[in-house]
């Protein structure tokens with residue numbers, strides 16, 4: 269496993285998830301160290317989103333533990349997990365299309381522990397994504413795909429998470445925009461937010477991540493430092509298209 | 511700075527009707543209602559007056575159902591059921607008291623106080639029923655609510671049908687006619703005001719987020735079940751109050767009045783006006799109540815209940831021509847603002863057009 273620097277902020281132990289009779293995850297275990305970017309990569313249906321859903325409480329694991337800051341959060345309702353400092357920008361962005369950009373961001377602050385920081389968080393979000401500031405009164409449904417993704421991230425940040433879960437932020441975006449989004453993810457991480465990033469785009473994800481976990485059919489196939497995974501021939505062949 | 515203020519009172523400051531959301535204007539409206547209360551009945555004649563009162567009651571029903579079906583996006587089909595719960599409770603209270611304490615009920619002020627109290631109790635009874643129905647069904651996603659409320663509406667009707675204390679199939683008669691124009695419209699204004707304030711509050715935005723995307727709302731820390739149940743219970747409260755008003759206007763209550771057709775009628779008002787538009791519900795409630803009365807002679811002539819046929823036709827036409835309803839999710843205030851904005855560029859164009867000609871002259 270990861271070399272023990274200090275207590276991991278998030279620790280997943282033997283987690284199995286079932287959708288009816290279909291098993292989405294098989295005894296998955298991994299740690300996320302504070303301040304890092306950890307990326308989950310793997311093919312379609314490998315169980316990446318399921319892992320994030322289990323962590324954020326959107327599905328309940330059948331077995332196993334999920335420890336966040338030392339507390340097992342399995343069984344805690346999803347809306348309460350946000351209050352503990354763990355926020356997910358869900359797969360498919362989950363933007364409230366008929367609400368304005370500003371209203372979307374307001375809703376992101378719904379579970380913020382410190383209501384006084386509302387304005388500061390809003391400013392921070394607009395600083396990361398100046399485009400959103402220009403479009404604050406616009407309905408979110410009229411934003412482009414890239415802008416909607418930016419809004420999804422900015423909105424999640426409004427809750428001041430310690431750990432931010434991102435599910436395929438690059439989905440359906442043009443290469444330049446993807447690069448921009450990845451840059452911003454790095455910036456967010458540098459400002460002290462731990463990030464768990466699910467990506468199809470394994471090469472780019474591993475380039476910005478500290479640690480990588482490769483999923484295959486609901487199990488962890490391999491894991492390691494992102495730089496090492498990038499060098500591994502096996503990984504390059506299977507996931508990076510070499 | 512500006513943004514902070516905006517968040518604090520959570521009302522859209524660009525809405526020109528926003529000022530009307532302050533209590534002062536609504537109190538003024540209530541005062542106007544009571545002035546009209548003393549002159550309208552003579553002015554209008556009983557036929558049009560009756561339509562007006564029924565329209566007022568339907569405004570309460572449609573606006574409160576819109577909170578659930580339009581703003582929160584949960585499809586309830588049992589509004590008539592909640593109406594009957596409120597109606598029976600309040601009518602039961604006043605009919606019992608008229609027997610035991612006629613001196614109280616015949617006193618103008620005390621009688622009205624008891625009446626308003628009975629409306630509130632009816633509303634609360636409907637709220638409790640709303641919790642009972644809503645808690646189990648709103649936990650689940652999807653269309654369970656529609657099915658459960660549909661069933662609830664039928665069950666509650668059969669319960670009243672077999673309840674001897676409220677007259678069973680004969681119904682409850684001898685109810686005093688307390689529901690004056692003044693009371694009906696005071697409560698209609700109160701309903702519109704309350705729902706308006708709720709929808710434009712932070713709590714209301716939570717309801718909108720549930721309608722928009724329940725999973726995303728949950729991921730933002732919104733307790734979606736709680737939000738849905740609250741909206742549902744609040745909708746039931748106003749339906750209960752409307753039921754009480756209805757009972758004290760017709761002076762008889764019979765279980766058959768609150769069948770599925772009644773619920774369907776209210777749903778049509780919401781859909782026709784626009785799911786998520788309070789103005790739309792008000793307009794549609796008035797329109798459809800008038801239409802229903804206008805069709806009454808036709809019904810008597812043919813001996814067939816054509817109303818449902820015509821309602822359905824109205825609905826189908828609407829769905830084809832304007833699927834989001836008359837107002838969509840917009841309010842009168844938004845339309846007024848757009849109209850003004852539409853005028854402004856025209857003025858600007860005029861200005862532009864006149865400038866070069868001026869230059870040409872010089």
Ligand SMILES: Nc1ncnc2c1ncn2[C@@H]1O[C@H](COP(=O)(O)OP(=O)(O)OP(=O)(O)O)[C@@H](O)[C@H]1O
Pocket residue numbers: 287290291292310311312313314315316317318319468
């Ligand atoms: N709601 C659901 N009901 C039933 N099965 C599901 C459900 N969601 C996911 N699964 C199954 O669980 C497995 C893992 O799915 P998951 O969404 O976690 O994959 P993923 O790694 O995120 O894939 P992708 O890259 O395509 O998003 C898949 O086999 C999928 O079919």
Ligand SMILES: [Mg+2]
Pocket residue numbers: 316317318359435
């Ligand atoms: Mg996925």
